[in-house]
Amino acid sequence: MFKRFANLMKGFFGLFVTGLEKKKPEALLELERENLRKQIAQYNQGLAAHAGLCERLITQVNKLETDERELRAKTTALLRVNNREAAGQTALRLQTVQRELAENRTQAEQAEKTYQELRRARDVAIKNAQAKIEALRFSLDDLKIKKATAELNEMAAGMITQIGGSGDTLARLQTLIEEERQSAAGRARVARDSLDISGVALKEAEQKALEEQALADFAANEGITVQSNQAPEKPEEGGSTKTMGPLKE
Template identity: 55%
Template sequence: MFRRLKNLIKGFVGLFISGLEKANPRALIEAEKENLRQQIARFNDNLATHAGFVERLMRQIKNQEKEEQDLAAKTAAHLKLGHRQTAGQYALRLKSLRQQLEENRAQLEQAEQTYQKLLKARDVSVREAQQKIDALKRMISEAEMLEAQAELQEMAQGMISSIGGAGDTLSRVEEYLTERRDKAAGRARVAAGSIDSSQVELMEAEQEALGDQALAEFAAAYGLEMPAAEAAETAAAEDRGEAAPPVKDLGPAVPES
C-alpha cells in the first residue's frame, strides 16, 4: 500500500515538474547549460589528472634514458678495464632498465593517444550540445513567433466577426425603419382616401355663398352697387393674372317688326 502511495506521489510530482518544464522551456535550457558546464568542469578535472599521468611518464622516461646512457657508459668502461664481473652487473641493470623503458614508452604512447581521444570527445560533445541548445533556442523563438501570429489571426477573425455582427445589426435597423416608413405612408394614404370629396365641395360652396351674402350686406350698408356676375368673374380673373373669359357673340340683332 505504501509503495502504491509512493508511486502515486512520484507520478503527481512528475506531472507537476513536466508542466513546469513545458511552461518554462527557457529556464529548462538554462538549467541544461549549467549542467553541461558542470559536466565539462568534471571532465576537464579527470582529463587534467590523465594529463598529469602522461607528464609523469614523460619525465620518468627522460630520467630512464639518462640512466641508460650512464649505465651503458659504465658497462663499456669496466669492460675495457677488464672488470668483467662489474661490467656484467651493469649490463644486467642496463638490460632491466631498457625493458622498463620500453614498457614506459608503450604506456606513454597509449596514454597520449587516450588523452587526444578524450580531448576530441570532449570537444565534439560540447559542440554537439551547444548545437542542440542553439537549435532549441531557435525552436522556442519560432514557437513564440507562431503563437503571436496565431493570436493576431484569432484577433483579426474576432474583429471580422464583430464587424459582420454590426453589419447585421445595421441591416435590421434599416429593415425596421423601412417598415415603419411604409406603414406611416400607408396610414396617410388610408386617411386621405377616407375623406368625402362631395362633403368638402359642399362646405366650399356654403362658404362661398356665405361670402357673397356678407358682401351683399356690406354693399347695401355702404350704398355700393354690386357688380354683375360676369364683371366680378373678369375682375377675379384679372386679380389672379388669368385671361378674361371671352364675350359670347350671339350673332346680329334681329330688328323688331
C-alpha cells in the first residue's frame, strides 16, 4: 500500500515537473548546458589522472632503459676481466630489468592507447552534446517564432471578427439615420402643404397696392405726373408744374 502511494506521489511530482519544464524550456536548456560543463570537468579530471599514469609509466621505462644499458656495460666489463661471479650477478639483474622494461613498455603503450581513445570519446561526446543543445536551441527559437506568429494570427482574426461585428452596428446606425431623414422630410412636406400660400399672396398684393397708392398721393401733392410702373416724368423748363427737389433758375 505504501509503495502504491509512493508511486502515485512520484507520478504527481513528475507531472508537476513536466509542466514547469514546458513553461520554462529555456531554463531547462541552460540546466543541461551546465550539466554538460560539469560532466566535461569530471571527465577531464579522470582523463588527467590517466595521463599521469601514462607519464609515470614512460618515466619508469626511461629509467629501466638506463639501468639496462648500465647493467649490460657492467656485465660485459666483468666478463672481459674474467670475473665470472660478479658478471653472473649483473647478468641476472640485467634479465630482471629487461623483463620489467618489456612489461612497462607494454603497459605504457596500452595506457597511451587508452588515453587517446578516452580523449577521442570525450571529444565525440562533447560534439554530440553540443549538436543536440544547438538543435534544441534552434527548435526553441523556432517555437518562439511559431508562437509569436500564432498570436499575431489570432490577434488579426480577432480584429477581423470585431470589424465584422461593428459592421452590424454601422448598418443599424445607417438605418436610424435614414429613418430620421425621411421623417424630417415628411414633416417639412406636411408643413409646406399646410402653409396658406394664397393668404401670403393676397397680403403681398395688398402691400404693393398700398405702396402704389401712397406713391400716387405723394406725386399728386407734389404735382408730379407718375405713370404706372414707370419712373416719374420731369416737367418742361419754364412751366408752372411743380417738381420734386429745388427749382432750377
